[in-house]
Amino acid sequence: MEEVDHIITHTLKQLGCDIDDEVRRLHDFTTELVVEGVVRCLQQILPDKNLSSHVPPSMAAKYRLGSALAEACTELGYKGEIGYQTFLYSNDSELRKIFIFLIEKLPKEAEKVTDEPLGKSDLLNRAIAEELSRQLKLPWLPNYCKPNGLRWSSPNKWHREGCRGTHALHTCNLFVPRDITDSNSKVVQVSHCHFWVVTNLYLNPLFASSVYLDFIIISSHHAKKYFIIFMQDEKNIEVPVTGPALKKPDTEEDLKSRREEELKTLQSEVDELSRQLEQLELQMKQYNASLQQIGEQILCEEAKNKELEEIYKLRKRTFDLLPDADNNLKKLQEVVEASGQRLVVLARQWEKHRAPLIEQYRHLKELSSQRLSETQRKLEEIKSLREKMKDCADEARSKDDLYKQLLAEYERLTKDVNRSAYTRRIIEILANIKKQREEIDKVLIDTKAIQKEINQLSGKLDRTFTVTDELIFRDAKKDEAVRKAYKYLAALHENCSSLIQTVEETGTIIREIRDLEDQIEQESQKKVADNLERITADYKQMKQENSSLMTQLKA
């Protein structure tokens, strides 16, 4: 019985009842605890029923709650006798039966193990729970101990507690040079122009007249781009303020006009030169083109020349042979026949050579194609093996993850239920029951055998008695002694039968005594006296409440 109570208390604790640890047996359950337990079970089984789990103080409400609970239990199919009294004035065995019934009816999903813990939202929730529990375990730090508002916990993990050092988003553009087409060119390419004239840079009144700019023009024939580096010749800078005047100090306008004239002349010269250069280049191009043409013509002419030479040679030979025409004809015919025969011989030899070579060629081709197909097959095998390896690795990884998660969950689960002890007890109890059943069967067989014997014997007794009775009665009319014997026989029979009757009555009375004792025990368990006291007290309370309500109504 203790294990049953233990199981019941444990299940109720899992459902969320507040049960103290000292309450171990159902005997110690108070009414409130009973009501709370039953209500929680009912809430699990029938989630849409709305029952409060507290016992209200007024008697009428208590009665109503009890009858509601009793109704719910009967709805679920409880076969025993149940009413409000089972909850308010409870006794052990009935409570046990009700709790066992309710706990059996609890939906089985309440004890399932989560079997798909790898859903992404589950993983995310678990990660969140872990991070939060880690952060909650850290002790409080004052805000000046947190550099920049961050809290560093040992293995390189941080989280933010506080807003020191934070700032709003502040962007600035990063200017990066573009258009570097050839990273080997060291100078930025300038567009097609001949020169750069910097007019205004050095026409500063501080600098004297004789500042010359030197231009160096580098031209490359391929691309026609001009890379220009300009240098400044610094030797001729004169500051007119400091040094003694070596020349006559000209006025500014004169200087300007002179400079401009010089610039114009120089510009015109440069223009001329560049024009000349262009022309010369054009001419050069033309000459090159004509050179090429002439070269091609020469080649053509040479080819024609060769052909004509050959034709001439042929004609000359035939002309030489003409004077001795017949002989030469015969000789030529013989030569032609001989060459024809030679051709045939050569062809035969070539055929002989050709056949085995062709066979070899075919053979080698087959070998190579076989090897190709073999290599293809091996490639495909390798591919399939690699895919299988990847699959196995994925499976192994997922199983590892699952294992780690289940291990973490298993460690988290509380360990106050010892399943193996229960299973052992259950198996022992089963063995006991089996033994008891065997014994009961034995006893039943014995009883049947005894009953059969009794029937046999009583049947025998009746038959012998009737036989002796007849026998003696026949002789009783004649003889006195036989009449006496007959009377004795009758008395004996009566006494024996009365003895048997008394024995049977003793047996029944003993059985009745046993039954009555059982009943007494049962009744004593019901704690009738206690309950009667409580019922009378509640009844008085109800009467008081009724009278107070009546006075309130009348007032």
Added chain:
Amino acid sequence: MQVSKEVLEGISLLGDVTVFQDDVFKQLLDLVFEEVFTPLACSKLLSVPVVSPMVLKKAHAAVVTFAFDAAKWNADNLSITSILEDCKLDSDRISNFLTLYDKNKTKMQSHLSNVGSYRPHIVDVDWTEHYVIKSSNLERISLPSYIISLKTESLGQDGSSNSDSTQFVCTLEQLQDLVGQLKDAVKSLERISQGQ
């Protein structure tokens, strides 16, 4: 993780062996990860011996942007390797970058977390309990009242933190309500942390 075209161009410059020799590459990488945390190290950038300052500037900008983007996206080594391989970096340069990145990743992320707008953070509380005897409106009030002052630290305009305080007055029931709500918040956090 998405990287812009200019950054990719800059990183391809970095992978070019003719432009950046191995030791120059290492120097640049060290500099990049160091100057993230100590801004004064920027001046050392000028001492990196590269052919042209434009190339240096572009490559440096690209590396800094890429490293911070990777930290922001919490990119794993695989995606970083694939992007760097697309930019034709060879494997030991990639492994150099990855070791430095792994070493400095948490610091970079903690620096990046400084950007944002946060509410003022409560660090301290001062309370006084007063007993009100009477006031101009009522002849006899004998009730306690509480003055609570919450000290907070918040962001200033220029990024510095300054401490403020928020004061309010409440009656007993309001204070109980506040405390009850705080306890509810604590309980809900604990419930989440237990995974329910």
